[in-house]
Amino acid sequence: MNRAESQDAPAAAEHAPSRWQRLKKPLTALFFLLLIVLFTLLARRIDWSEVFDTLQDFKVRTLIIASTITVLSFLTYACFDLIGRTYIGQNLTWRQILPVGVISYAFNLNLSAWVGGIAMRYRLYSRLGVSKGNIAKILGLSLATNWFGYMLVAGAIFSSGLVHMPPGWKLSSTALQGVGLLLLLVSAGYLAACRFSSRREWSIRGVEINLPSLRMAVLQLALGALNWSLMAAVIFTLLPSTLDYPLVLGVLLISAIAGVITHIPAGLGVLEAVFVALLQHQASRGSLVAGLLAYRAIYFLLPLLITVAMYLVVEAKAKALRIEKKPS
Template identity: 25%
Template sequence: MKLKKYLWSIVGLVAVGFSVWLLYKELRGLSIEELGDSLAAIPLRGWLLAVVATLVAYGALAAYDHLALLHLRKHVGWLYITISSFTTYAISHNIGASVLSGSVVRYRAYTSKGLTGAEVGVLVAFCSFTFALGTVMLMGIVLLLVPDLAERFVDVLPIEATAASGIFLLCLVALYVLGSALGLRPLRIGKFEIHYPRMDIVTRQLVIAPIELIAAAAIIYFALPEAGNPGYLIVLGIFLISFSAALLSHAPGGLGVLELVFIMGLSEMEPADVLAALLVFRLLYLIIPFIAALFVVLFFERFQLTKQAE
């Protein structure tokens, strides 16, 4: 029982250790001075665009929760949704095991607004699926436009991906849309039912789901120099692979995993420049939101205690 309780923590720590070891092999010739020079070389325009991209990404994440609540036919104010979503993702992205850690924060936030535990479970599943939908759809589009993307990871990925793979991924998205359009019966798992969202919600998912990923990848793209830059589509494709690998690894903040995949995927660029761009991403997308989220949690819990004491 104890081993099961700490399983994902162990998996995350092992993933971090292995990734850091591989990353060390890739970067052992890199000096702190080179990294500092690469950070200093990022222009003000790049920083400003990266900040805007961060705001867009977190705005899209709030829309995930909003769509889930629409699916549940529950009304919660936009400001509350935005703060709850921001706190959830800022903490879960940094802690790792995002579904589990995100569930805890959402449970505290939304049960205080009248949702049941089961409804919060549906909300968490809906948001996770929306993220997966955006990833599959964007990956399909990227593989259609850049079919040789997988060749950048030929030495580390045991699979091949081509334009045909992209078509297959887009067909999966189309099947989901068709299931909603036809009003297929819900999927039953024991007593639990998963209903297809209404078509108007699915349409919004198809728009909102990719926005967060497009904006998050743009943070890194804007921080990269022009020299050797393969273009936004390549950066987006590598980001989708790296961010998905980071989430699957359950490594806190994807530590080491994100960097390793990007260093290998952007082999034509200076490692110091890639690492500097990833530090900007971590600062804007992970570290600053995480610090802000901790203050939000403290304020919320203090408010709840005061409310109970009255």
């Protein structure tokens, strides 16, 4: 082999697809095929007449309560970005921040984090004159707020033993309690790092990350945990009254991880499968599915319709402003 060939060999090796890259697509296709089979089997075991009867029997008062809690949840999530404003030190008003958070959250829930959490935030914050670097910081802080809040509330619920896994599941109830303790330790570790760490700055792919103050970190965990709790409260309002709120919250937290693993937008089907699997011994499958369908309508679809209108208004105002500034 001559020198030119020996120099080209490493470069060719770098561009050659790895074994994992070659297997990733067929394994992903197989995984989704198994999900389709699972959901089909689940659908065949549901008494759909009971589902439709339960949906028709919902009281207006119940729907109003669920809708009100949904509004509180969306405002709570939008407050993640208010923390981000303080974090980056940008002079933006809450009237500018909250619509961005609400619109992004609705698109995030229905169309994936890439569309709502990332692309929508970049577009809307760019309209407000926020730099790409600061937008990335807001995104990172919002992500941390959501998942550290999750760890706090999930750690408390799982470690308490309120959620019992069905017999035969690979993860036992005792193991779930261990996971809960681990999540609490991670949450405490984050707070300790924010309080005691001497190093406060890191750079990841050119984006500077600053460790927040302890006060800001506590606020992150509180808001993140509150939002997950409000999500569960919406579901709890719509499910049979025989179920306890801590149990509903715990099952929601388990289903959230399943939704992240599958990467299905809005966790479509995953949420229902987990709730039915874990709660079918305490409530009928039909009543569970009916409550979750109502939850999707109130928490996912209705906010998406509203925020699409909000987004169109924002775009129209931005276009009008560009026309006014355009030299004649």
